Amino acid sequence: MIGLPEIRQAAARLSGQVLQTPCLASHMLSQLAGCEIYLKFENLQFTASFKERGACNKLVQLSQEEKDRGVIAMSAGNHAQGVAYHAQRLGVRAVIVMPRFTPMVKVERTRSFGAEVVLHGDTLEESRAHAEALAQERHLTFVHPYDDEAIVAGQGTVALEMLEAVPQLDTLVVAIGGGGLIAGIAVAAKALKPGIRVVGVQTVRFPNMYNAIKHQALPQGGSTIAEGIAVGRPGKITQQLVERFVDDIVLVDEGDVEQAIVMLLDIEKTLVEGAGAAPLAAVMKEPERFAGRKVGLVLGGGNIDPMLLAAIIQRGMVRAGRLARLMVCARDVPGSLARITAVVSEAGANIDEVHHQRAFTVLAAQNVEIELVVQTRGRAHVQSVLEALRAAGFEAEEQ
Structure with a gap:
């Protein structure tokens, strides 16, 4: 098994080849979570992911013969970009097999680094089998x-940097897909600071390492916002290291991850993908687990599809009450809509959408249901808008 010496050697190899990303305190998130939060911004790597570290450490150790023949990898995106980018830098031919569901932003970025991209299979397991077959076929x-x-070992260099930047950290929270990142981090962190706690995070939809370590049989599969950690089974090497060095694994659901993405964007002005937001999702879901501790969160990646991001932002606004859907009942006569919009305007809300419903309603025929989608300042403001509408003589409810 690897240890601290191998991780230190990896750090030496990576010096000048990957970014030593900042690890900074987040005062606002700390206040919200009830613990001291420090963020490791791996989303600032050139390919926007920690995956560069492991990929580069592997490629620089290849023999000249292996470099001449080329490499192949399978990935949902971030490992693909890491391998493709550093292979291009080192003059090595790269073939990347990616599942068909991979966001196009990741596919196109991988191609931009000169790699041959092969889209095959609906899961990482199917992609892996195809990649292994191509590896044999093409040598x-x-x-x-x-x-x-x-x-x-390459991924473990994240922990070296975190503890060098913030030696007082007593807890590290790390997302788990196949386990490479948390395995490397846990080995390094426990060697440097034996009393430190390392907590892994997986989604409810893909609890592969959780099942393996806790001897559970939770179902897994389906689509997830955290596709970067949507791995069917943990690695053999990584599972052994996780069993030995990781203190616990927690599960988060899709809504938790969505909320964490929006929080990081709104509060820290930093963009992360679902897998990168999972550690914050875990802290916000179970704050009592981390209360009073000095917690380092690894923001593992920032590659997210713009259309998905737009949907997440809108859903986040709905959760926060910044975007609300109101149903107003009114007489179907000229001027009613004008009166309603005037009341909403005077209450300080902005109208996004208006829908009239005359046919599909149980109201009397001379009445109309008007659905408004409004922008507000939050939950309390939504209630004040509803009160203003009722005071003006309209029946109004939030949907």
């Missing part, structure tokens, strides 16, 4: 996304 070196000691 390419297979670069595993997590189940490889060189990959794990």
Whole structure:
């Protein structure tokens, strides 16, 4: 098994080849969570993911013969970009097999680094099988996304940087897909600071490591906002390291992750993908677990599809009461809508959408239901808008 010496050697190899990302305190998130939160901004890497570390550490150790033949990898996106980018830098041919569901932003970015992209399969398991077959067929070196000691050692350099920047950290929270990142981080962190707690995070839809470590059989599969950690099974190397060095694993659901993405964007002005937001989602879901502690969160990646991001932002506004849907009942006579919009305007809300419903309603025929989608300042403001409408003689409810 790898240890601190291998991770230190990886750090030396990576010096000048990947970014030593900042690890900074977040005062606002700390206030909201009830603990001291420090963010490790791996989303600032050139390919917007920590995956560069492991990929680069693996590629620089290849023999000249292996470099001449080329490499192949399978990935949902971030490992693909890391391998493709550093292969291009090192003059190595790269073939990347990606599942068909991979966001196009990741596919196109991978191609932009000169890699041959093969879209195959609906899951990472299907992509892996195809990549292994192509590796045999084309005599390419297979670069595993997590189940490889060189990959794990490269990812472990994140912990070296975090504890160098913030030595007082007593808890690290790390997302888990196949386990490469948390395995490397846990090995390094426990060697440097044996009393530190390392907590893993998975989504309810893909609890592969949770099941393996806790001997559970929770169902898994389906779509998830955190596709970067939507892995069917943990690695053999990584599972052994997680069992030995990781203190606990918690599960978060899709709504938790969505909320964390919006919080990081709104409060920290930083963009993360679902997998990158999972650690914050865990802290906000179970604040009592982290109360009073000095917690380092790894923002693992920032590659998110713009259309998905737009939907997440809107849904986040709905959760916060910044976007509300109101149903107003009124007489179907000229001037009613004008009176309603005037009341909403005077209450300080902005109308996004207006829908009239005359046919599909139980109201009397001379009445109309008017659905308004309004922008507000929050939950309290929504209630004040409703009160203003009722005071003006309209029946009004939030939908």
